[in-house]
Amino acid sequence: MSQEKTIKTTTDIDSLRSEIRDKSVRVIDVRREEDYKQNHIPTAVNLPLANLLSDDSPERVLKIFNSLGIDDETRVVVYDDTFGALASRVAWTLEYIGHSDVSLLETTYSRWKSLGLESETISPEIQSKQHSLRLKPEILATSDYLEQSKEKKDVLLIDNRERLNYLEQHIPGAISLPYRTLAKNDKILRPKEDMKRLLDNRGISGDSEIITYCGSVGTLSGLAYYALKSAGLPNVKLYVRSFKEWKNLKKPLEKQEDANYWDLSAE
Amino acid sequence: MTVSDLKQPHSDSVRPTINWARVEEAVDFAKTVKLYRQGKYDDDSFRRYRLQHGAYGTRMTSDYAMVRIKLPAGEIYPQQLEKIAQLSEQFSIGSAHFSTRENIQLHWVVLEDVSEIFRGLAEVGLTSREACGNSVRNVMCSPLSGVCPGEEFDATPYALATAKFFLRNPMAQSLPRKFKFNFTCCEKHGMVRMVDVGLIPQIKEIDGTAQKGFKIFLGGGLGNRSFVGHQLEEFTPEEDLIYTSIAVLRIFDRLGDRKNLARNRMRYLVNDMGWDAFQNLVFKERALVRATQSVVTQLDVDFTPSEIKRPIRVTDESGNPNPDGYARWLKTNTEKQKQPGYRSAFITLEAGDITANQLSALGEIVSDYSSEGKARVGFNQNIALRYVSEDDLPRLYSRLLEVGLAKSGSLTMTAPIGCSGTTSCNLALTNSHRLAKEIQRKFLELRLDEDDDLRDSTIKISGCPNSCGQHGIATIGFFGGGGRVGKEMYPNYQMLLGGRSDGETMLGLTCTRIPAKRVIPAILKIIELFKKYKKPNDTLKEWIHRIVNEKEDSEIKSILDLRKIMDQLAVPPTKEDDPDFYSDYGSDTSYHTKTGKGECAA
Numbered sequence: 065m066s067q068e069k070t071i072k073t074t075t076d077i078d079s080l081r082s083e084i085r086d087k088s089v090r091v092i093d094v095r096r097e098e099d100y101k102q103n104h105i106p107t108a109v110n111l112p113l114a115n116l117l118s119d120d121s122p123e124r125v126l127k128i129f130n131s132l133g134i135d136d137e138t139r140v141v142v143y144d145d146t147f148g149a150l151a152s153r154v155a156w157t158l159e160y161i162g163h164s165d166v167s168l169l170e171t172t173y174s175r176w177k178s179l180g181l182e183s184e185t186i187s188p189e190i191q192s193k194q195h196s197l198r199l200k201p202e203i204l205a206t207s208d209y210l211e212q213s214k215e216k217k218d219v220l221l222i223d224n225r226e227r228l229n230y231l232e233q234h235i236p237g238a239i240s241l242p243y244r245t246l247a248k249n250d251k252i253l254r255p256k257e258d259m260k261r262l263l264d265n266r267g268i269s270g271d272s273e274i275i276t277y278c279g280s281v282g283t284l285s286g287l288a289y290y291a292l293k294s295a296g297l298p299n300v301k302l303y304v305r306s307f308k309e310w311k312n313l314k315k316p317l318e319k320q321e322d323a324n325y326w327d328l329s330a331e
Numbered sequence: 332m333t334v335s336d337l338k339q340p341h342s343d344s345v346r347p348t349i350n351w352a353r354v355e356e357a358v359d360f361a362k363t364v365k366l367y368r369q370g371k372y373d374d375d376s377f378r379r380y381r382l383q384h385g386a387y388g389t390r391m392t393s394d395y396a397m398v399r400i401k402l403p404a405g406e407i408y409p410q411q412l413e414k415i416a417q418l419s420e421q422f423s424i425g426s427a428h429f430s431t432r433e434n435i436q437l438h439w440v441v442l443e444d445v446s447e448i449f450r451g452l453a454e455v456g457l458t459s460r461e462a463c464g465n466s467v468r469n470v471m472c473s474p475l476s477g478v479c480p481g482e483e484f485d486a487t488p489y490a491l492a493t494a495k496f497f498l499r500n501p502m503a504q505s506l507p508r509k510f511k512f513n514f515t516c517c518e519k520h521g522m523v524r525m526v527d528v529g530l531i532p533q534i535k536e537i538d539g540t541a542q543k544g545f546k547i548f549l550g551g552g553l554g555n556r557s558f559v560g561h562q563l564e565e566f567t568p569e570e571d572l573i574y575t576s577i578a579v580l581r582i583f584d585r586l587g588d589r590k591n592l593a594r595n596r597m598r599y600l601v602n603d604m605g606w607d608a609f610q611n612l613v614f615k616e617r618a619l620v621r622a623t624q625s626v627v628t629q630l631d632v633d634f635t636p637s638e639i640k641r642p643i644r645v646t647d648e649s650g651n652p653n654p655d656g657y658a659r660w661l662k663t664n665t666e667k668q669k670q671p672g673y674r675s676a677f678i679t680l681e682a683g684d685i686t687a688n689q690l691s692a693l694g695e696i697v698s699d700y701s702s703e704g705k706a707r708v709g710f711n712q713n714i715a716l717r718y719v720s721e722d723d724l725p726r727l728y729s730r731l732l733e734v735g736l737a738k739s740g741s742l743t744m745t746a747p748i749g750c751s752g753t754t755s756c757n758l759a760l761t762n763s764h765r766l767a768k769e770i771q772r773k774f775l776e777l778r779l780d781e782d783d784d785l786r787d788s789t790i791k792i793s794g795c796p797n798s799c800g801q802h803g804i805a806t807i808g809f810f811g812g813g814g815r816v817g818k819e820m821y822p823n824y825q826m827l828l829g830g831r832s833d834g835e836t837m838l839g840l841t842c843t844r845i846p847a848k849r850v851i852p853a854i855l856k857i858i859e860l861f862k863k864y865k866k867p868n869d870t871l872k873e874w875i876h877r878i879v880n881e882k883e884d885s886e887i888k889s890i891l892d893l894r895k896i897m898d899q900l901a902v903p904p905t906k907e908d909d910p911d912f913y914s915d916y917g918s919d920t921s922y923h924t925k926t927g928k929g930e931c932a933a
Contacts, residue, residue: 227424227439240441244420265361265443267368322925323390324917327765328438328754330426330684 073294135193143169148252152286162198277303345704357449385459399462403494404472405708412694429683470494478668481517492630507587518834550601553798578616677741683712740780752794757927759794761811765916822847829879
């Protein structure tokens with residue numbers, strides 16, 4: 065875990081291609097199985113996010129990663145076709161069970177394809193491996209944890225849903241940073257200096273503990289988790305069950321009153 | 332192969348020729364917001380600074396701003412549409428709003444993100460500087476300037492030059508109040524008599540040579556009290572344009588009311604002083620300006636014509652040559668240009684709103700179909716693609732259909748204007764924005780856009796008396812307020828009739844109050860009466876014009892006669908009978924009025 069600082073949040077296309085050539089990386093494609101079967105980045109294995117989410121208890125997750133041939137030392141790169149949000153959720157899960165060497169591909173699979181880069185249709189042979197289980201509770205936030213954090217001064221709660229959803233309802237005290245803000249053109253995350261400036265304007269700095277959440281399963285907020293890490297913020301947690309759980313638990317909510325903002329939307 | 336910098340713009344899209352932006356203003360704005368949050372700026376100075384940079388306050392909160400992006404002369408280029416699409420997704424609500432003054436507004440922006448929007452805008456040469464506050468606001472020009480069959484010459488280069496001259500000009504940084512220039516193409520397309528300075532291009536034969544110049548109107552404006560502008564002189568030659576503009580601005584700067592914020596627009600000064608005295612003052616001041624300005628003080632008018640080149644499309648050219656709804660759209664959304672073989676196609680929006688995806692698609696569509704490679708934003712919360720080759724119109728329509736931008740009725744009464752109202756404005760009393768959308772949906776369903784008798788009429792709605800929705804120049808205009816039955820309140824509108832902004836500009840006359848939920852039946856009732864009493868070849872606009880001027884000879888002779896009929900619609904039901912009557916559009920709770928502090932006067 066001490067080597068964590070040297071691991072980049074995202075990996076660029078050229079680096080991934082050379083790692084694939086060197087056979088020094090396990091690539092995970094988190095798209096649906098039928099999309100994966102049509103074609104994917106060479107050597108990639110398939111882990112549809114829905115499969116992971118059907119039961120994401122640490123024990124089952126460990127089994128899944130073992131079966132994908134990942135042990136503690138394996139270098140992993142994850143990609144998707146949904147601006148990095150699904151890939152982030154998988155990468156975060158891998159980190160949570162104690163894996164340290166995981167990055168996101170800097171762009172989406174569509175972009176990879178549109179650049180005419182290599183792809184294949186066959187699934188690789190995988191040899192199962194044994195990953196140890198060393199949970200990292202410091203990157204997870206639960207609803208109880210959020211309740212306890214209410215009184216703490218240096219905790220920032222970030223809502224990554226779209227602005228209108230935030231205005232309508234959000235967890236009290238949360239600030240709005242829609243997931244769309246995190247990307248730049250065809251990169252899933254802004255360049256580091258760009259991201260730092262944006263966060264700095266918002267008063268989001270390394271001095272605080274930061275918790276991200278989104279609508280339901282921690283995908284959009286998973287991307288935000290990596291965005292914050294990419295800007296060098298050390299203490300970030302993902303409220304993985306997010307707003308859906310918070311609402312189901314009938315916890316307190318906050319809203320922007322006395323304005324009909326929905327009627328400005330052309331949707 | 333190395334893959335770097337991924338995004339490739341549309342390779343042959345036309346690029347903006349003027350850079351309105353200064354990226355250092357983004358840096359300064361971010362710094363100033365921080366200082367303000369640290370308490371090192373007082374509220375008033377920060378508000379002035381914020382407005383000067385084009386960030387307006389938002390309803391009931393100081394956490395959010397609205398960024399008003401100026402489009403001088405209404406011009407917008409494909410890459411700018413794409414950039415605004417991105418910015419609206421990143422920092423706003425995923426939709427953007429076209430205003431009535433050729434601005435695009437991003438609402439519900441976190442104040443701390445405003446500087447990021449400035450950065451994004453600077454990448455494509457756009458600014459929001461002096462879009463709010465006591466400055467020269469966006470300089471407008473008719474969306475048909477350059478293509479209008481009725482114009483004498485294209486005013487666009489002069490509008491752009493005027494915008495360039497006044498933007499960041501020290502003489503226009505702290506006026507008593509905002510100041511607006513509108514250029515137009517011709518009398519018919521109007522909008523020059525309800526603004527501080529309105530200009531119509533005009534050519535006059537002087538000593539055998541054709542001399543370009545303008546008809547200039549001063550001291551008009553819509554607001555809590557509206558006035559119609561006065562023509563300065565018969566003909567103002569083009570070389571006097573800058574001297575006249577400076578002279579008028581200097582008079583306003585010197586004599587405008589800096590104390591009474593409610594009546595400090597120039598139109599009040601003109602009204603208080605009397606037109607003759609004001610006119611004389613302008614002539615004197617202009618002589619002074621002409622004599623004292625350095626020869627280098629000139630308008631930088633760029634006469635380079637836009638290159639007109641039919642785009643080469645890589646997209647699929649097959650498909651149905653006459654798609655469903657095409658004839659209706661062609662009739663109600665397009666205008667023939669003075670250049671043979673071309674039309675201008677207007678895009679119908681709902682109260683000016685457009686999604687990020689649609690904006691982005693529009694960027695490509697402009698590149699693919701407009702032979703001038705850019706678009707023009709209009710007077711009515713809409714946007715026009717000009718120089719569309721007649722042969723390309725069916726395909727353009729199909730493309731617009733795919734992205735939900737092919738609604739008909741843009742150039743008819745079925746495209747009402749609605750200001751932002753209670754969706755974001757501090758002063759609003761009603762949800763005028765949603766009401767405009769409701770009217771449009773209903774009227775398109777009734778196919779009223781196809782009715783030639785209604786075509787030149789307009790419906791314009793403001794959420795309060797302050798006229799952002801331009802209700803005073805509508806054939807049928809409304810402004811919002813609260814109605815009361817005992818302790819219960821309901822959303823209500825004052826209805827005005829007979830306003831117009833063309834050569835016979837006049838302000839609408841008050842008819843009666845109509846509750847929000849009765850507005851649609853009320854307009855339909857007016858149409859029904861018109862159909863009953865109309866003369867052959869009559870239009871609704873002309874019929875109402877005769878009524879408000881008491882020149883109608885049928886049973887309904889005056890606005891009072893109309894009021895008697897309309898008042899039947901205004902009787903409030905009990906809350907038990909009709910609870911919906913007591914809530915505004917877009918809300919399911921009982922209506923009550925709630926307003927914050929306006930910033931117009933800041």
